[in-house]
Amino acid sequence: MKDILLNIEAIIFAAEEGISARDLKQVLKDAFAIDINTQEVVDLLKKIQEKYEDEDQVFSLKVFGKQYQFLTKEKYHEAVNQLQAHKDKKKLSQAALETLSIIAYRQPITKLEVEQIRGVNCDYSIQRLLEKNLIEIVGKADSIGKPLLYATSGQFMQHFGIKSVKDLPQLKDIIAEENSIGEVTE
Numbered sequence: 001m002k003d004i005l006l007n008i009e010a011i012i013f014a015a016e017e018g019i020s021a022r023d024l025k026q027v028l029k030d031a032f033a034i035d036i037n038t039q040e041v042v043d044l045l046k047k048i049q050e051k052y053e054d055e056d057q058v059f060s061l062k063v064f065g066k067q068y069q070f071l072t073k074e075k076y077h078e079a080v081n082q083l084q085a086h087k088d089k090k091k092l093s094q095a096a097l098e099t100l101s102i103i104a105y106r107q108p109i110t111k112l113e114v115e116q117i118r119g120v121n122c123d124y125s126i127q128r129l130l131e132k133n134l135i136e137i138v139g140k141a142d143s144i145g146k147p148l149l150y151a152t153s154g155q156f157m158q159h160f161g162i163k164s165v166k167d168l169p170q171l172k173d174i175i176a177e178e179n180s181i182g183e184v185t186e
Helices: 002-014 021-032 038-052 074-088 094-106 111-118 123-131 154-160
Strands: 059-064 067-072 135-140 148-152
Touching (some): 094 111
Antiparallel strands (some): 059 067
């Protein structure tokens, strides 16, 4: 019986959106040829719920619309929220950084204009930047087809610690004389 309980826990844990007692019954039948009725599955689920009520457990088994799902207990929500915030701050790919730089310096700008500057398709980079809320759609261009215009967002300013796009480094701030190539003529 303990094996069945552990397998049910594993199945629930692996089910992203939760799983019903009926579906659990079917999975157990398919995986282990165990013929168990739905009420027996519900009884086993109650045992699992009791196990996770213990204060030493960080999860609890909850039921939402007949779907069983493991959720982090409320007292751990702050730590989980910090993890999510940390994930959101992870490094951007080189392509995304290039796309973001072009948008930051040329905003408002269309996707086509970004692609003309970069020389490659920017669909994925723009989508990722939108998901991370580093850029936003600020309108539509007056050109043919009315393409979307992109600009940096408030999240961009906060993430990079600047107050406005005027605070972005200028090319003259980045290029130093010792970085030049060739002979210096006076």
